[in-house]
Amino acid sequence: MKIAVDAMGGDFAPGAVIEGLAMAVTDFPHCEFALVGHQDKVAFYLEKYGLAGHPRIELVHAETVCEMSDPSAISLRAKRNSSITVCARLLKEKTVDAMVTPGHTGATVAATKVLVRNLPGIDRAALAANMPSQKGRFLLIDAGATPDCAPRNLVEFAIMGDVYAQYLFGIPNPRIGLLSVGGEDVKGCELTKAAFKLLERAPINFIGNVEADTVFEGVTDVLICDGFTGNVLLKGAEGLAKSTVYWLKKMLTKNAMRLIGATLAHNAFRELKAIGAADSIGGAPLLGINGICIIGHGGSTPTAVRNAIRVAAECVEFKLNNRIIAKHNQLLEALGNDLYVSGK
Numbered sequence: 001m002k003i004a005v006d007a008m009g010g011d012f013a014p015g016a017v018i019e020g021l022a023m024a025v026t027d028f029p030h031c032e033f034a035l036v037g038h039q040d041k042v043a044f045y046l047e048k049y050g051l052a053g054h055p056r057i058e059l060v061h062a063e064t065v066c067e068m069s070d071p072s073a074i075s076l077r078a079k080r081n082s083s084i085t086v087c088a089r090l091l092k093e094k095t096v097d098a099m100v101t102p103g104h105t106g107a108t109v110a111a112t113k114v115l116v117r118n119l120p121g122i123d124r125a126a127l128a129a130n131m132p133s134q135k136g137r138f139l140l141i142d143a144g145a146t147p148d149c150a151p152r153n154l155v156e157f158a159i160m161g162d163v164y165a166q167y168l169f170g171i172p173n174p175r176i177g178l179l180s181v182g183g184e185d186v187k188g189c190e191l192t193k194a195a196f197k198l199l200e201r202a203p204i205n206f207i208g209n210v211e212a213d214t215v216f217e218g219v220t221d222v223l224i225c226d227g228f229t230g231n232v233l234l235k236g237a238e239g240l241a242k243s244t245v246y247w248l249k250k251m252l253t254k255n256a257m258r259l260i261g262a263t264l265a266h267n268a269f270r271e272l273k274a275i276g277a278a279d280s281i282g283g284a285p286l287l288g289i290n291g292i293c294i295i296g297h298g299g300s301t302p303t304a305v306r307n308a309i310r311v312a313a314e315c316v317e318f319k320l321n322n323r324i325i326a327k328h329n330q331l332l333e334a335l336g337n338d339l340y341v342s343g344k
Helices: 015-027 039-048 083-092 105-116 151-169 190-201 227-252 256-264 266-276 302-318 320-335 337-341
Strands: 002-006 032-037 057-061 098-101 126-133 136-141 175-180 205-211 222-224 284-287 292-295
Touching: 002 015, 002 083, 002 302, 015 032, 015 039, 015 302, 032 039, 032 083, 039 057, 083 098, 083 105, 083 292, 098 302, 105 284, 105 292, 126 151, 126 227, 136 151, 136 227, 151 175, 151 190, 151 222, 151 284, 151 302, 151 320, 151 337, 175 190, 175 227, 190 205, 190 320, 190 337, 227 256, 256 266, 292 302, 302 320, 320 337
Parallel strands: 002 032, 002 098, 032 057, 098 292, 136 222, 175 205, 175 222
Antiparallel strands: 126 136, 126 284, 284 292
């Protein structure tokens, strides 16, 4: 198995990426790697972490980098030799089995959409974010890959989420919920109401609409929405988590007694922080493309990079895309032409 790793992606590249790769080389001896980045910029870190000339690492030169401030289409226009685009090209050519990047999400979606293409029958790709809840974890799909959706897209997100949740959570029949403004099927916008009717007939465990104030209670294993709404929910949750930490620190340092209590509860706060930490998750798969692509957080640490590589390898071993295609065929049997009519 060979995995392309974008050395230039993320806020702390290339150092954090190559340190994470060094961990992966040790932990995953069955994997080979194509490290994609500017040769001159990565050379120092390859020497630092003892990876220079490593027999399981191929260095693939990429002249440019997609900066986080760049527009999404930059990878296909002005920066065709960026590290993200080169990774996508390797995935297209089947030179690698998967790609991992903590870089520009929009540029990654654009590059894989044009170069790698989607799986047969899948209209749009979706980003599956692994989120915490009171009862464990749930998948948020789409977390930002496809902002404008048709009902058909939400149904396809549901079947892809069903397959991925079976692998990730070990649940044979995961609960699929549709993010909306009310529990009744008549509530919501035109998109969600049309998608609801199709989801009821899909070969999944559809539990109906789920409101945003209950999603973190663990009411569903997979939460379906368009990419615009999903990204707003994701960023809102991240912002609330940061603000909650700020408020806690402010309140717990008001006087000596509270500070003593906070010190005694240090381990509890550390465990609470770990619940929302992205390091152990690694990254989110871009479901629906004709290859395995894991997108990490822009602030990925070496541990996060290592775990993103782990997720990529596990998705390949699980034969994730073959299972998605099989599930999509079941969807076509259940909905027939109604699925395609809904996408117009």
